[in-house]
Amino acid sequence: MQRYETIAGIRQALDSQRRTGKSMGFVPTMGALHSGHISLIEASKANNDLTVCSIFVNPTQFNNPDDLARYPHALEADCQLLEAAGCDLVFAPSVDEIYPSNPVLKLNFGDLETVLEGAFRPGHFNGVGIVVSKLFNIIQPDRAYFGQKDLQQVAVVKRLIRDLGFQMELVRMPIVREDDGLAMSSRNRNLSPAERREAPALYQALIKAQEILHNEGTIEAAKTAVESDLQKHPDFRLEYFEIANADTLQPVSQRLAPGATALCIAAHLGKTRLIDNLIL
Ligand SMILES: Nc1ncnc2c1ncn2[C@@H]1O[C@H](COP(=O)(O)OP(=O)(O)OP(=O)(O)O)[C@@H](O)[C@H]1O
Ligand SMILES: CC(C)(CO)[C@@H](O)C(=O)[O-]
Ligand code: BAL
Numbered sequence: 001m002q003r004y005e006t007i008a009g010i011r012q013a014l015d016s017q018r019r020t021g022k023s024m025g026f027v028p029t030m031g032a033l034h035s036g037h038i039s040l041i042e043a044s045k046a047n048n049d050l051t052v053c054s055i056f057v058n059p060t061q062f063n064n065p066d067d068l069a070r071y072p073h074a075l076e077a078d079c080q081l082l083e084a085a086g087c088d089l090v091f092a093p094s095v096d097e098i099y100p101s102n103p104v105l106k107l108n109f110g111d112l113e114t115v116l117e118g119a120f121r122p123g124h125f126n127g128v129g130i131v132v133s134k135l136f137n138i139i140q141p142d143r144a145y146f147g148q149k150d151l152q153q154v155a156v157v158k159r160l161i162r163d164l165g166f167q168m169e170l171v172r173m174p175i176v177r178e179d180d181g182l183a184m185s186s187r188n189r190n191l192s193p194a195e196r197r198e199a200p201a202l203y204q205a206l207i208k209a210q211e212i213l214h215n216e217g218t219i220e221a222a223k224t225a226v227e228s229d230l231q232k233h234p235d236f237r238l239e240y241f242e243i244a245n246a247d248t249l250q251p252v253s254q255r256l257a258p259g260a261t262a263l264c265i266a267a268h269l270g271k272t273r274l275i276d277n278l279i280l
Contacts (some may be wrong), residue, residue: 001083003090007138010091014052014139022049026141028132031055032072032186033081036176040145041085043173052139053082054091056098061127067273072189103130109156115249116264117152117275120239125156132157136166144168149175149183151262151277152249177203183276190272198233199269205229206263206278213255213280219243230267239266246279255280
């Protein structure tokens with residue numbers, strides 16, 4: 001596996017591969033890799049001649065400086081995992097390499113970013129949009145792989161691809177979970193052992209809401225159940241639980257067709273913020 005830190009270096013390597021007609025899959029990440037990330041690498045390997053992974057903790061998408069300071073870094077271990085998974089190239093640039101100066105560009109995703117993560121993390125999708133555009137320009141993949149765990153990010157990046165005319169396909173991959181249901185996430189590393197034991201309550205609340213809706217319960221009943229279930233875990237502070245259209249992320253007042261309704265949740269567990277979702 002080849003590793004690059006500069007834009008010029010990875011561009012040169014990819015240009016020579018592209019000339020031989022190889023198809024490219026791209027997996028953008030912020031590192032501290034887990035099996036969720038590796039599932040994206042495997043999906044890319046199955047459908048492309050070459051797989052590129054980026055590891056970059058993007059400061060412009062953090063609305064909370066403490067969250068950025070606490071974000072886990074594990075570059076050497078990440079590279080070993082990627083090598084074992086058969087990833088071909090890793091791009092791990094410094095902040096100065098990506099941002100020689102602060103970007104002045106401002107992206108506005110309209111209704112897509114006034115809800116859920118966009119509402120609770122002001123400026124987050126501006127930062128995601130800028131870095132993803134820059135990475136797409138550098139890598140120029142045929143396919144880019146994103147996880148359903150960041151469902152709103154999938155919608156935002158789809159919109160970015162459409163509005164800016166990137167010639168690539170976005171592939172959304174299912175959420176990989178721990179045995180107890182907790183969605184894998186780099187931030188899980190920041191949980192204390194006691195918090196880690198509590199953490200599956202987030203997924204269990206989603207399952208409870210799903211059951212209520214399957215049994216013809218109302219959206220209000222599902223919301224009340226989620227709120228009261230999480231209140232039983234005093235270390236959890238619910239930020240939002242919403243039932244939304246899985247493509248537009250706008251709230252819905254009733255269940256939509258199969259595959260079109262998303263139950264989305266975000267909560268703080270101690271100092272760590274966790275998100276999860278289920279698509280019905
Ligand atoms: N459990 C998971 N299953 C599948 N894909 C995932 C999972 N967790 C993250 N991903 C995807 O991996 C890509 C990179 O995500 P990122 O590096 O931010 O990891 P993360 O685990 O989501 O970290 P955090 O949520 O703590 O920021 C994103 O497309 C994300 O949706
Ligand atoms: C897509 C991404 C790598 C952009 O920094 C990040 O938001 C993530 O890891 O999901
Ligand atoms: N996986 C989404 C990146 C973030 O939380 O900033």
